Amino acid sequence: MTDETIDEIMSATYCALCKHGYASLRMQDIADESTKSKATLHYYYDSKHDLLCSFLEYLYESFDEAIEEPTGDDPAEELVALVEFMLTPRDEDTHQEFQTAILEIKAQGPYDETFREHLTRFDRRIHDRFEAVVEAGVERGVFRSDVDPDATADFFVTVINGARSRYVAVEYPFENTRRSLLGYVESSLLADGAGVVVE
Amino acid sequence: MTDETIDEIMSATYCALCKHGYASLRMQDIADESTKSKATLHYYYDSKHDLLCSFLEYLYESFDEAIEEPTGDDPAEELVALVEFMLTPRDEDTHQEFQTAILEIKAQGPYDETFREHLTRFDRRIHDRFEAVVEAGVERGVFRSDVDPDATADFFVTVINGARSRYVAVEYPFENTRRSLLGYVESSLLADGAGVVVE
Numbered sequence: 001m002t003d004e005t006i007d008e009i010m011s012a013t014y015c016a017l018c019k020h021g022y023a024s025l026r027m028q029d030i031a032d033e034s035t036k037s038k039a040t041l042h043y044y045y046d047s048k049h050d051l052l053c054s055f056l057e058y059l060y061e062s063f064d065e066a067i068e069e070p071t072g073d074d075p076a077e078e079l080v081a082l083v084e085f086m087l088t089p090r091d092e093d094t095h096q097e098f099q100t101a102i103l104e105i106k107a108q109g110p111y112d113e114t115f116r117e118h119l120t121r122f123d124r125r126i127h128d129r130f131e132a133v134v135e136a137g138v139e140r141g142v143f144r145s146d147v148d149p150d151a152t153a154d155f156f157v158t159v160i161n162g163a164r165s166r167y168v169a170v171e172y173p174f175e176n177t178r179r180s181l182l183g184y185v186e187s188s189l190l191a192d193g194a195g196v197v198v199e
Numbered sequence: 200m201t202d203e204t205i206d207e208i209m210s211a212t213y214c215a216l217c218k219h220g221y222a223s224l225r226m227q228d229i230a231d232e233s234t235k236s237k238a239t240l241h242y243y244y245d246s247k248h249d250l251l252c253s254f255l256e257y258l259y260e261s262f263d264e265a266i267e268e269p270t271g272d273d274p275a276e277e278l279v280a281l282v283e284f285m286l287t288p289r290d291e292d293t294h295q296e297f298q299t300a301i302l303e304i305k306a307q308g309p310y311d312e313t314f315r316e317h318l319t320r321f322d323r324r325i326h327d328r329f330e331a332v333v334e335a336g337v338e339r340g341v342f343r344s345d346v347d348p349d350a351t352a353d354f355f356v357t358v359i360n361g362a363r364s365r366y367v368a369v370e371y372p373f374e375n376t377r378r379s380l381l382g383y384v385e386s387s388l389l390a391d392g393a394g395v396v397v398e
Contacts, residue, residue, distance in 0.1 A: 021310070023222045096309055103306040106368035110299050111220070120369045155358075155379040158371070162361025169305035170319045172357070180354040187387040 001044060006058070008034050009041065013055045018097035022104035027051070049114075056105075056118040063122070067129055075137030076194065079185060082133060086126065086160050087178045096168065103168045123157060130156045134189070143189045152189065156181070200243060205257070207233050208240065212254045217296035221303035226250070248313075255304075255317040262321070266328055274336030275393065278384060281332060285325070285359050286377045295367065302367045322356060329355045333388070342388045351388065355380070 001009075012034035020029050027048050031038040045051040067085065070078050089095035109116045130153035137143035163177035211233035219228050226247050230237040244250035266284065269277050288294035308315045329352035336342035362376035 021306075100306055100309050103302065103364070106364060107220075107299055107302040107306060109368040109370075110295055116369065123365065123369045123371070151375070151379060151382070154371075154375055155383075158361035158365055158376050158379070159354075159358055160361065161364045161368075162357035162359065165302070165305060165360045165364040166322065166357055169308040169360075170315065170322045171308075172322070172353075176350070176353055177357050180350060180357070183350075184354075184383070184387060188383060 005036075009036060009044070009051075010055055010058045012036070013051060014094075014098070017055075017101040018094045021097075022052075022101045022108075025052075049112075052105075053114050053118065056115070060118065060121060060125070064125060067125070070129075070133045070136055072136040072140070074142075075133050075140060076142050076185070076190065078133045079130075079137065079189075080182060082129065083156070083178060083181050083185075086156075087163060087174045087181075089174070096171075099164055100168045103165060126160065127153045127157050129153075137189070141191055142194050144191045147189055159184075204235075204243075208235065208243070208250075209254055209257045211235075212250060213293075213297070216254075216300040217293045220296075221251075221300045221307075224251075248311075251304075252313050252317065255314070259317065259320060259324070263324060266324070269328075269332045269335055271335040271339070273341075274332050274339060275341050275384070275389065277332045278329075278336065278388075279381060281328065282355070282377060282380050282384075285355075286362060286373045286380075288373070295370075298363055299367045302364060325359065326352045326356050328352075336388065340390055341393050343390045346388055358383075 009030070012030050015033040016025060016029040019033075020026075025048065027038050027041050030048075030051065031041055034041075041051065045054065068081075072078075091098070105115055106119060109119055131149045134143060134147060134149040134152045138145060138147050138149060159177060159181055163172070163174055166172035166177075167174060208229070211229050214232040215224060215228040218232075219225075224247065226237050226240050229247075229250065230240055233240075240250065244253065267280075271277075290297070304314055305318060308318055330348045333342060333346060333348040333351045337344060337346050337348060358376060358380055362371070362373055365371035365376075366373060
């Protein structure tokens with residue numbers, strides 16, 4: 001498969017997931033969003049499950065590229081930027097639909113080992129990224145010396161998961177969680193006199 | 200319907216949801232868990248959706264009863280007890296299965312107005328309970344005077360949602376979130392000299 005073909009199928013999968021959700025998604029729905037036939041999709045992918053696993057892999061790679069590595073210059077600023085990045089919709093128009101499909105896939109975690117592996121990889125990647133920036137902040141004295149980078153990173157990941165789940169279930173706005181998390185940075189992480197992050 | 204019949208059908212629904220999940224649940228699966236036939240269930244409930252809405256209503260009522268009202272005597276202790284209550288499985292054996300079914304139902308939020316109304320009611324109830332205890336704590340000077348009870352309560356609800364979603368998706372243990380939240384109470388809520396909550 002050429003990169004163009006992969007990009008096209010992945011983008012069709014994204015659109016089909018947004019339109020139909022995970023549970024009722026059929027290969028035909030994905031074919032309908034692309035120039036490829038259902039038979040062609042089946043030629044490349046054994047099953048819908050196989051295609052969705054490739055989609056999660058593809059998502060991971062583009063997430064991995066998009067998430068900027070910490071420079072360590074200003075860890076507080078980097079942490080705020082990371083919170084913003086995690087709590088800003090990539091595409092306003094399809095945001096709710098896509099988050100809903102992802103929540104459905106999360107609910108498959110206990111039943112589907114391959115999905116769970118993909119989800120765990122995402123979870124770890126986000127954790128490690130938060131951990132690196134918190135660690136840099138502690139080392140530079142911007143964050144308090146008693147802050148545990150591993151536990152703090154885990155807390156951020158949990159809050160981000162909660163923001164997404166609540167957004168899907170009850171339309172709770174991301175904006176509120178963003179504000180709460182910035183307040184948390186200020187009250188629980190910033191060293192005395194390290195300056196104020198939130199207005 | 201007698202209360203006993205309602206209890207039996209609700210308990211059968213709980214078991215069937217744990218066994219089959221939400222997406223593939225059929226009336227027959229619920230009948231299989233009870234002494235009632237599928238026809239009897241259809242006599243009482245128009246559809247699977249109707250039965251599940253009654254189940255959410257029933258869950259809400261038992262949750263509402265179980266969640267203790269704040270006494271205001273020791274708000275910090277009450278807040279800790281509330282966090283423990285929200286992050287302790289009711290039934291270890293079926294905990295993961297049940298949380299998974301609930302996550303599936305949350306993913307129906309955008310498509311199902313009645314589900315969303317039920318979910319919003321739960322969300323509000325948990326929020327209001329946290330808000331009351333944080334408010335009492337601020338009034339009594341146990342929590343810092345600049346703590347916003349409404350926003351803080353919302354933050355707790357988000358974290359609890361995140362703990363549940365991560366538990367289902369990647370088996371992240373409740374215990375870690377419990378510890379982080381108690382750390383948060385200590386670093387962000389407790390007034391200076393109000394004592395230490397976590398060992």
